[in-house]
Every structure is written in structure tokens, then in C-alpha cells.
Amino acid sequence: WRRTHYSSQISPEMDGEEVIVMGWAHAIRKLGKLIFIILRDREGTVQIVVPKQKVEEEIFKTAKEIGKEDVIAIKGKVIANEKAPNGFEILPIEIRILNKAATPLPLDPAEKVSADIDTRLDNRFLDLRRPKIQAIFKIRSEMLKSVRKTFYENGFVEVNTPKLVASCTEGGTELFPISYFEKEAFLGQSPQLYKQMLMATGLDRVFEIGPIFRAEEHNTRRHLNEAISIDVEMAFCDDKDAMEMLEKVVYNAFVDVYENRKKELELLGVNLELPNEKFDRITYDEAIDIANAKGVELEWGDDLSRAAEKAIGEEMGGLYFIVDWPTETRPFYTMPNEKDPKICKAFDLMYKDLEISSGAQRIHIYDLLVERIKAQGLNPEGFGSYLEAFKYGMPPHAGWGLGADRFTMVLTGQENIRECVMFPRDRQRLTP
């Protein structure tokens, strides 16, 4: 047997046609001589009607044995019927139970009232049977497809860099140490150093979609310990070029999700508003003023506090860039402004109060880079092979990292980042 149709591919106009559907027993109603089975597959549900008088005894017997969430396959005739959901049902010619589901279910995918998030994540395979939950991941998949399409259309080469690494990249302490034979090693925090080294190769424009690992101590609704980052690096480009590319990638993803995932957006109750092709830009100074005006105390040079992000997000709404950051708030590789080295050519892309991307023009001059590494209290010796790439012809370059999980939160209207990851990793959770 092979499935001939998904539930959504059948219509009342197919009255009398023979089909094979496969899926899970979503709901069962046994009314003595009449059994209704709602079969659920990836695309929706379909009603199977089993009247004792109209089917063979064997079929009725099998139908009676079906339990919730059993895996079933049904060969049958499409019957147009105004009273059935979607205007048709299937009268079985043969029913096969492919696998039984144990009882009781730890979580019922058909239940309207959802369990708490921990129970759901503990039983994620069952949780993911719910159409609403699947909708999040169909949108996430659409976004990733769109992002890749935009990259390929704009001359990017997709790359993969190592995740087992010997040193830090962002200068912070948020690293997961691992044992690597007799050496000390870490899980990669960002492809930053590798994507920059690739700018010295002539590949010009690269992107990578892969995991980043961060030993974030805090437990928030927008931090994971394993996240997926959409990373970009572009040679012979400055910060403005990088921001323009980011606008294209984000805008196109909004459009593609809007156009191709209407059903999923509706299921989630999300009224996705398309952004302008160009996003608003405010400077760090303006951001500080907004925060101060709303009673959030911040001094020039401070990173934005959570309260500041909320105040600024409330004022700005939607998507906007914050530019001209104090040099000291950004990683060592960020290019300072030539005219005013206290500020640098870095940007954050925000959606309301959520940072979804960070990027910058980078330092491509060896001496300046070494100076900045030292200024941030790091040891240039730890950056040996990275620094070598700057000695023998490194072009000016810029890039950014866009958090795929956070971007999915934006596109699906989720408040908790864990909803946007199939098997999230946070401070408490390492399984499943």
C-alpha cells in the first residue's frame, strides 16, 4: 500500500473515487452500529465513516479495535456528504492498523486545552502532532528556504565551519568546555572568526546556517543554549552594504511566509504585517534618549538594559536598526568610526524589544585588530591562525548574524523561544 492522497487533496468532487489515506486516529466516535474515525495526517483531517450495514463484517470489527493515536491506513471510496466535515467522508473497503498506540497517552494531541510547556517538551513527539505546533515549524522551514533563496540570488556561497573550536570568539565567558582528546576545546560560540578568515580567500560572499552554543546562565524567554544562527560575511563591503543585505533577507522571508503559509498563520492566529523594504534607523544616542525620556536611566556607554530595550521597542514598534554603538560595547573585531573612534560601525536589528540580529563592518587592518584585542583584555596569541589571515591580503568586509529561532518567534508571534525549537536546550533541559 502507498498513500494516494493527503486529506487536503481530497474533495467532494471526487465522489466515488478510490483513495488510500494514512495517518493517526485523531478522534473516534462509536455509536453502536456506526463508527466515525477522524484520521489526521500532515495536511489536516478526514472523516472515515463505518456503518455496520454497509461494510463487510471484518472491516467493522477492525474499526472497533482502533484506539486513539493508532497508526492506520484506509483504502476506501470518497462519498460526498454535506453533513461531513469539508463536505465528504470515506467509506472503507479495507482498514489496516499499522501500529497500536499505548494507553493512556501522556499528552493527547486532539485536546483543545494544552498541557504546560514542560509536559509538552517532555513529550515533544506527541506535542508536534498538533497542527498548531506543526504550523510553527512549517513557517520556520519556509523562512529558512526563503533565506537560502535570497542568498543564492545574491551570489552567496554556502559554507560550513567547525563547531569544535580551540578559542572564544565573542570575547565573553559564555563557552561550553569539552574534552578533545588531550586538548582543551569548546563548542563554537559563533562562526565569526572562520567567516572572516574566508574573506581572505576570494570567495567574497559566504553564508552559514548552523548551531551556536552559549553557556548563558540566565533563563529567559529569548535565550537558548543551543541556537541556530544565520551568519553572513561579505568582502569589499561596508556596514551599510551588510545592512542592506539583511533588509533583503528579512523582508523576503516576511513576504514568502505571508504568501506561502497563509493556512499556518491563520491556525496560529497571526496577522502578519509586511514591513517596508527599508527599515527605520536610529542611532545609539537616540535610543538612549528614548529610554531616558521613558524614565529608564542609562548612561552613554552602557549596553541596553532589558528595561531600555522594552522602552525603545514600545516607541519604535516593528523592525528597526540601532546604529553607531559605543566601540567599547562591541566585540574586538568591530571597525571603529574613522572620524570618531569612540563609536563604531556596528548595528543591531530589533523587532520591537527583541534583538534579532547583530552585525558590523569589521577591522581588516592587522595592527588595529591586534590593538583592539589587547584593549579588550584578550591575548593576541590566542588568535594565532585567525590573525595570520589578516597579514597577506585581507579585503575590507562586513557581516551579521541573524538568530533563526528569534526570527521564527517574530514570524509566528511566539513569546517563548522554546516554542520555535523542536528540541530546545536551556539551563534545565538536555532531553529529549
Ligand code: ATP
Ligand atoms: P546576544 O546573546 O545575542 O547578545 P541579547 O543581546 O538579547 O543576545 P544579552 O546581550 O545577553 O542578550 O542580553 C540583552 C539584554 O538583556 C542585556 O541588556 C541584558 O542585561 C538583558 N538580560 C539578559 N538576560 C536577562 C535576564 N535574565 N533578565 C533581565 N534582563 C536580562
Ligand code: AMO
Ligand atoms: P550575537 O552574539 O549578537 O552576534 O548573535 C547574533 C544573533 O544570534 C541570536 N542569538 C541567540 N538566540 C537565542 N539564544 C541565544 N543564546 C542567542 N545568542 C545569540 C540573536 C542574535 O542577534 N558574531 C556576531 C554576529 C556578527 O557580527 O556577524 C554574533 O555572534 O538573534
